[in-house]
Amino acid sequence: MSTNAIISLPDQSTARIPKDNFITRENGLLSWLLTGDHKRIAILYLISITFFFFIGGALAGLIRLELLTPQTDLMATDTYNKVFTMHGIIMIFFFLVPSVPATLGNFFIPMMIGAKDLALPKINLLSWYLYMAGGILAVYTMASGGVDTGWTFTTPLSTHYVNTNVLTTGLAVFVAGFSSILTGLNFIVTIHKMRAPGMTWFRLPLFIWAHYAASILMVLATPVVAIAIVLVALERTFGIGVFDPIKGGDPLLFQHLFWFYSHPAVYIMILPGMGVISEVISTFSRKRIFGYTAVAFSSVAIAVFGFFVWAHHMFIMGISNYAVLVFSLLTMLVAVPSAIKIFNWTFTLYKGSITFETPMIYAFGFLGLFTIGGMTGVFLGASGTDIHLTETYFIVAHFHFVMVGGMLMAFLSGIHFWWPKITGRMYPEKISQFAAVVTFIGFNLTFFPQFILGVLGMPRRYASYPPEFQVLNVFSTAGATILGVGYLLPVLYLIWSLKYGAIAGNNPWQATGLEWQTQSPPLTENFAVMPIMDHEAYDYEWLEQQQQAHKESEATHAG
Amino acid sequence: MNHISPTIWQFLVKWLTNFALFPPEASKIAPQMDALLFFMVLVSLIGLTIVVLLIVSFSILYNKKRHPVAVQVEGSTLLEATWTIIPLGLFLVMFVWGALIYFRVYTPPANSMNIYVVGKQWMWKAEHPGGQHEINALHVPTGRAVQLTLISQDVFHSFSVPAFRVKREAIPGRYTTVWFEATVPGTYHLFCTQYCGTNHSQMTGDIVVMTPEDFRKWLASSTSGASLAQNGERLFASLSCAACHNTRPDARGPNLSGVYGAKLPLASGGTVIADDAYLREAILNPSQHVTQGYAPIMPTYQGQISEEGVIALLEYIKNLDSDYRVQQTLNTTDMLPGSEGKAPAAEKAPASKGTVKP
């Protein structure tokens, strides 16, 4: 029935970039800055998060350089404190949280569900402006003296004991938080109300399920950190006493409010990445995701359990032992859905027909690194071992394995996977495979030694450290250099490919998602004819039938 | 060898000789903690190996050249159940095991020897009951349970001793406790692991573990002249606490002897155990902690006594003829050379050495 509804695939050899697409429809800077098109906004996001990523990355480089030697020789301790604080703030609030959702999610959620746009295009644009306002404010803060509270804004340090720009940074995070809320809200509404005819919940690609789960977290958790930041600002300016132990306030209350957002925030960061991995692994093994429903519901389970584990950041802070028991148990439960996902992805390969293009290499990297990152999370979730490991480099290594090894790998995987769809051109395959391998090696060399450092007891956020930790730190810094190269390469060859890349055609990967059944780059309204979904997600047999039918019809036309 | 620069070579040799995956085990809890860590590492390695083996073998068996047409498989409830239940079971084992260790680390034994530790930007100040003060250092004996009562004067700090596998946050406005029993004499790292401002990375020190013999000598050689309780007594007098808290029949406040560790009925209903936390609150925020039968007339001492002052008062109250005092005197004074029962270290200290501030 839907045979006619979907643009047929052109012959790959004669493919050309279509004249009318969302990039060429309108010209001029204003047509981008005032656009309502989710694809253009996604590209605005892509450019801006890349910018912030490299600022954050440069700060990370400074941190690693300083830690090359045990003494504080590159910078003074307070400079170092500012550097790691800004690294954390920029990477978390201006890169990781918006990375996949605001770029790939923005671009592909409407296309995957067969809609013409997100439900609220103006709100979508507004959230980009809020994001930029927050980001520019954060960079301004950095330029005008920085802030040294750590990205966690721990009270009473942030309220009473530092003289740096806490207020402007707080405002930057607050504004960026609203951007995140609006994005999440837009996604939920879109997924509920804008699905194409026939696109039932269990025909949705898993990318959509993952974003749906992440969006719930964005909408429900982010306002709590907003109010926590307001309280910090008022405590700092007026001394209202809510977090001040001298006035009877409780600094631990801040931790509760802060982690009530910031723990779910790690799922906001990782869930969309998991969505990307589902798409990539299915496509390059030519198979429906093993246990589709299990993977879909595990995303929702992560979102639900994710709300009730925040106090595991406070096991050693004197909260009640019984609270520790409950939160430790819940933390164990939230680890299970991640394990389910890992095994389902692995078994998707079973009896597939696997090819090893760059997105798949990144996805394999994700599987390995995320398994390590997830398991070490269990080390920290078990209350006993948390005592020894928390607040050391073990924590640093753990969340970098999840965030950089997991999320960033997934992001790069997704960027390569959908690059042909976004730009209409292929990236160069060989060099990008090389870059993926370099990233993987550099990453492991950078962060694996940090696990050992953590077990040995090296505290995080230290500008200087006892000399016996030096060797492992040298390895880590050396790895960071390689990692840096691994991240620079894609920027260079992806920009190169904009002009010189091979023409991609509609569906270079022969993927099943609706986004691949239209031209690349897509039309402003995504589909020339509204698609109707009459098959399951990842139905490769359906795709073959389509192509068969198309060939036959071409043959008759030619005849 | 000619191809490697001597610096790098030396560096590698140094590394290989010092290479360690685990810090020294210097407390009773350390081997228990490490056993769980090893178990977790083992489970992780097995899990990782399974995932990697599966990925590699599937990649070889089912790559496009060898297996050009994919066979669609829907999924398998049995397999889903397997990889839900087995990880869940393993995680639950880790949860229970971890919780056992957690409760052990944060539940001090009844007769442990108590040392107060005050954290402030950017130093650790330890106060022994005998009046010995230490800054960025802590001397402890082997074979004796040592309880630390921690508090911070300003921001959050965290008292971390990797060799003991213990760590506890020092929080402004509230006591936290942790305990350990050191086993191997030596000097170990003390770190502040909670980010606390500019010189966070300099808030480090040494934990010196000594044999009981050496510790006794050290205690004797570094006393400041007055025990903590004696300091507290002085403070008790200068703040005129005794004006109300005395043994006269018309006393306006409860008699404090024997109060430590007792179960007190409160004016607001309910009872409370008079521990360190309660006594501290009763000094700083008295109106909420009035004992039954007394009027809420005690003024607050918030802002008038430092945390060290509160600690001295607590130590004094503890030593006012109670069960606790008997234990405490036994604990501390039998460490002192030639002490018979009471009289905490009164002899003058010889020239103080090292980090000890008299």
Added chain:
Amino acid sequence: MPDNPVTSQGASGAAKHAGSADNADILHAGHPPYLRHHFNSTEQQADTANFAMWLFLLTEVMFFGGLFTAYLIYRNWYYPAFVAGSHQLNVVWGTTNTFVLILSSFTMAMGVWCAETRRRKGLVLCLTLTFILGLCFLGIKTIEYREKIEMHHVPGFHYSLQSFLDPASNPEVFKEYHDQPLALDMARHTEIYFSLYFLMTGMHALHMIIGIGILAFMIFRARSGAYTAGHVTFVENFGLYWHFVDIVWIYLFALLYLISRHQ
């Protein structure tokens, strides 16, 4: 499939997009001018906007939820301070304000009804009444705030403990409640009560101010009949917002003014 009305409409919309997008008449041919092009029908558009508004209100619930949590914890810890603090509030003004807000919710609901039944004058009247009642609320709130400022009950600005250490110094309140003087340490905790009072009512007032701003804009647009031509989503959604702000106040009124009146 071309006989599927939804699909064919989508297709025709897309076809028009493909051409020159300058002429609005051509662009909007076949559907009402307020239907945005990525929707298939006005019902879908209204549904979507409505759903988005409910989600936004959920966000707001979480936002205020953080404050309510703080309130409940500290009330539990410092009960006498919270009682004494709440005795300083003026229940008469609070009650008046509650009625003002409930009335404004009623006029707002009437406004939504007017918009749905396309009564332009009724809509303008209702919105104007809501606007005035909103201003009334803020006016009364200002009077209350001024009392607090005069009593030095604003945390962080020369906060005074006198009313709590010596309740008789404030005869009006004392006459009514006969409060016992609080001990100094407990009296100090009244500052936390007033911090939360100003935070919660302040956040609420901020929502009121934003609402009144939007109301002014809506009155301006309603006069030219913008909401009485079938497209009422904006009025409906604003109605939801206004009722939400009203409900928050009812909770605030109960928590801050009422539940501690009798010990």
